[in-house]
Amino acid sequence: MTPDMIPAYRVETAVAAGDILGETPLWCDRSRKLWWVDIDRRLHQSFDPATGAHQVVPYACNFLGSQALTADGSHLLAQDLGLYRRAFDDDPPGQLCEVESGLDNRLNDGRVDARGRLWIGTMDNQLHRPNGALYRVDADGRTTRMFGDVIVTNGIAFSPDNRTLYFTDTRRYRTWQFDFDLDDGAISNRRLFADYSASGERPDGACIDAAGGLWTAFFSGGRVVRYRPDGRIDTVIPVPATNPTCVCFGGADLKTLFVTTARKFLDREQLGREPQAGHVLAIDGIAQGLPEHRFGNSS
Template sequence: MPGKEAQAAGWTCVASGQALLGETPLWCEHTQSLLWLDIDQARLHRLHLATGRRDDYAFDAEFVGCLALRTPGQVMLALDLALHLFDLGTGELTFLAQIEPVGSGTRLNDGRCDNQGRFWVTTMDNQLARPVGSVYRVDSSGHVERMFGDVVVGNTISFAPDVRTMYFSDTRGFVTYAFDVDPVAGALSQRRVFADYRDTRERPDGACVDAEGGIWIAMFGGACIRRYLPDGTLEREIPVPASNPTCMCFGGPDWRTLYVTTARKFLSPEQLAQQPLAGSVLAMQVDIPGLPERRFGR
């Protein structure tokens, strides 16, 4: 159960857990279920909100970096440096694409689908310091196109409601960027700084965009989430009862429930004792609805 601090801020704990690096929450409107990952323990979780049933899947990989919805019974998973389709019913795993060669010193991290069903995915430096990561665009056939590089830890991949703006952060570069997007061709242009954290060294992590075009960003290590307007104005900041919020999605029948994953990684035993909700999935009702998640290949 959530503590007094969480309740006071409007948070509830929907899935208590010990996730080292909880990430990539996604709401499936067809099954009314929430999916999310523990990247460092290579696990996928699914919670059916109506019944409370939870399904847990483990994979023979070092990392499960991100996922995308495909059909009600199938998702796409980033296992280490390759993308696979995964059947939630049968457990069948089907290889789709190798993004970078094994031994590159990188792994797949954040990703999201656009309006054409293409998947945009980042790689990151396993040492969290070198600009050796990149951003890629992957179509439904498995064709991979590298869009740009010079990335330390790629994150925050998300799109405006009209898919004409893409947001991207280099978490360890301490900057969030915006790009113009051709929603049909998928070409990027006009890269610009959207939010600059280089002075404060704050770490923007996962994000989602609401129906009004506001972008919600989890601040890893900052114990908060922030909502920015499309012009870059900070509209609100909401404290989170865990130091390391990682990513968010909208869900529920009216898309007004904001789900937030958290991480235990990098926290000391003393910090973990003070943060019993670290590693859990939290939820809050919000006044602005989200939008259905775009699906891979659709």
């Protein structure tokens, strides 16, 4: 089946953020805001579509790798190799745990499952060594290493029926599926879902829609694609930025696909051709999203 091609003019700028490395967008159904980070500038950001307000909070770390919503309304922020709770705008973040130590790594992509556990991975700061790993972090900060041999963790997502975990290693150019046991927090039966090792294309951040479609941003690929649960691509959306990084559904009805992007690795000539590089993009009405799970919520 030929994928549907969505015209670029339907892709609009939601926030002119100018991020070096925008990442991990999440829609909060309580605040009715979009939240995301700029990893390299160490910025935690929010956007309120109702008012147009764009708020930015800087952090003192080397990398602000990713984030998660929590049951108590705080945010869980991945700073270098530790996880920290940010309760209020004026409060300093408190450390939950140190996920990893002793390696030239940092925390990267993560997602909370339906039992309130955070699944988050590390990545090699040099982008070529298999130093990283995937971890499961429980509400009390207890950390379990699930597997290693990872270069760059990305694309963590769960199927709507909570039976499948998706995981991408961007620098291995592959996405895998695992059987997922929601009650035990166990994964098994690893198998290849999408393989770009021959072309070197880079699948990056991902999210799931209500029908079980996996939406993936392709860094250095200028597009977002939707996979059916059987692995076939049925939608390709070109975006006006070479480096889309991650996606999420948001808005009051969860029907807007937000796309973070990056200016990183683009030269001056490329940036001149891509005025929307580093901005948060939006595509309305493309699919029905699902609300994000919250860390610490055991329901």
